[in-house]
Amino acid sequence: MASNPALFQSPTLTEALDLLAAIPGARPLSGGASLVAMMNAGLVEPAALVSLTRIPELRGIRVTADGGVIIGAATRHNEIAADPRLCGTAAVLPHAAAQIAGMAVRNMGTIGGAIAHADPGLDFPPALAAAGAVVELASAAARRRVPIREFFVDWYATVLTPGEIVIAVHLPKPKPGVGLYLKHARVSGDFAIVSVAVSLARDGEAHVAVGGCGPVPLASAEADGIVSSDLSASALAHAGDLLTALANPVDDVRATADYRRLLIPRMLARALNDCMAASRSVA
Amino acid sequence: MSEIAPIVLNVNGAARHTTALGGDTLLTVIRDQLLLTGAKRGCNQGVCGACTVLVDGRPVRACLSLAGDCQDRRIETIEGLGDRPVMRALQQAFVAAAAFQCGFCTPGMLVAAFALLADSRLPSEADVRRALSGNLCRCTGYKKIVEAVLRAAHALADEAVA
Numbered sequence: 304m305a306s307n308p309a310l311f312q313s314p315t316l317t318e319a320l321d322l323l324a325a326i327p328g329a330r331p332l333s334g335g336a337s338l339v340a341m342m343n344a345g346l347v348e349p350a351a352l353v354s355l356t357r358i359p360e361l362r363g364i365r366v367t368a369d370g371g372v373i374i375g376a377a378t379r380h381n382e383i384a385a386d387p388r389l390c391g392t393a394a395v396l397p398h399a400a401a402q403i404a405g406m407a408v409r410n411m412g413t414i415g416g417a418i419a420h421a422d423p424g425l426d427f428p429p430a431l432a433a434a435g436a437v438v439e440l441a442s443a444a445a446r447r448r449v450p451i452r453e454f455f456v457d458w459y460a461t462v463l464t465p466g467e468i469v470i471a472v473h474l475p476k477p478k479p480g481v482g483l484y485l486k487h488a489r490v491s492g493d494f495a496i497v498s499v500a501v502s503l504a505r506d507g508e509a510h511v512a513v514g515g516c517g518p519v520p521l522a523s524a525e526a527d528g529i530v531s532s533d534l535s536a537s538a539l540a541h542a543g544d545l546l547t548a549l550a551n552p553v554d555d556v557r558a559t560a561d562y563r564r565l566l567i568p569r570m571l572a573r574a575l576n577d578c579m580a581a582s583r584s585v586a
Numbered sequence: 587m588s589e590i591a592p593i594v595l596n597v598n599g600a601a602r603h604t605t606a607l608g609g610d611t612l613l614t615v616i617r618d619q620l621l622l623t624g625a626k627r628g629c630n631q632g633v634c635g636a637c638t639v640l641v642d643g644r645p646v647r648a649c650l651s652l653a654g655d656c657q658d659r660r661i662e663t664i665e666g667l668g669d670r671p672v673m674r675a676l677q678q679a680f681v682a683a684a685a686f687q688c689g690f691c692t693p694g695m696l697v698a699a700f701a702l703l704a705d706s707r708l709p710s711e712a713d714v715r716r717a718l719s720g721n722l723c724r725c726t727g728y729k730k731i732v733e734a735v736l737r738a739a740h741a742l743a744d745e746a747v748a
Binding site: 307308309310312332334335336339340342343344349351352354356404405406407408410411490491492 | 608610649650701721
């Protein structure tokens with residue numbers, strides 16, 4: 304095994320960011336669900352680890368004066384799955400969180416760690432794309448905000464620069480409506496073969512995104528525009544075709560690329576039909 | 587700037603001094619230094635659940651937890667749970683239902699089931715399957731394991747009524 308990295312536990316965000324800036328090759332560590340697995344597999348050998356788990360401002364969910372929701376980067380999946388404030392159109396997030404891996408991993412993994420890892424099979428990226436999230440980033444030098452649909456740039460790659468971390472996810476004020484995350488996987492808790500995330504407001508505004516079908520979640524303003532104005536079978540088919548055209552899936556142990564493309568329009572239609580049925584039962 | 591050393595862990599109610607290094611996982615330390623070998627190293631990737639332990643009462647993967655990050659947390663392994671009524675009921679039910687063959691997954695199954703029954707005393711079969719969905723068994727099959735957990739839940743409920 305490679306040399307054992309030093310582990311730093313920073314009580315403050317400022318200290319953590321200073322350490323990440325000062326130590327070349329240092330990696331931020333949150334829940335460990337992805338980073339420690341990669342260390343165990345010998346895929347990464349961090350020079351040092353800067354633990355973010357004891358920084359209070361990175362933990363928890365709060366609602367702002369304008370009704371928006373801020374989720375600290377070190378908030379764990381199970382906390383998100385169980386938070387009643389993530390309701391209406393924002394319910395897509397807890398619905399996705401509840402389908403991540405198994406109970407023990409949901410007790411460890413954090414939303415900031417998950418999206419920084421940017422595995423295309425993860426559940427949060429499409430859910431956040433449907434929820435209209437904005438990601439807040441910080442380094443020792445600066446803070447900035449990036450819309451989620453611009454945050455992911457390639458396989459396992461994001462706009463994060465060395466020394467920069469995710470500190471929070473911002474959601475717009477949830478609207479009355481429904482949020483739903485439909486996941487197709489080989490077994491419970493596995494990475495998605497294809498997943499579809501939907502936020503459907505009672506006023507008709509809809510946002511959709513697809514996971515597991517390329518380096519970044521599939522989403523487009525055009526597809527959102529279609530499903531916001533028309534939920535007929537032909538409109539859903541058209542939106543499904545648009546998203547399928549954006550797909551760049553791979554053949555892997557879980558499914559072929561062709562199978563994934565085949566599933567996109569079918570799962571999109573099913574997810575939106577499930578949303579409509581849920582709206583009716585709420586109304 | 588606080589680099590961690592040496593690492594002291596609260597395991598099964600006792601402070602345990604270790605010589606763990608920063609990158610050592612909780613699983614490595616409890617197995618190789620504290621010689622608590624109930625938690626198993628299966629996949630070492632967080633997939634199989636054989637290493638499940640409780641941290642602050644909640645099931646986590648010991649293989650994905652760094653020991654240094656678990657200081658000041660309450661760590662409970664299968665070895666520390668044996669005297670608890672919920673675990674006794676589970677052990678008896680696993681024997682009665684013949685819910686193991688090789689036994690490699692059993693400690694993780696028991697810890698995950700313990701956390702479930704500590705939270706909800708009469709789970710449905712679906713609840714049990716969901717709670718154990720992150721624990722793999724490669725020989726018994728899940729039917730008898732689920733049956734055992736439900737049997738334990740009912741035994742505990744009967745005890746509570748009696």
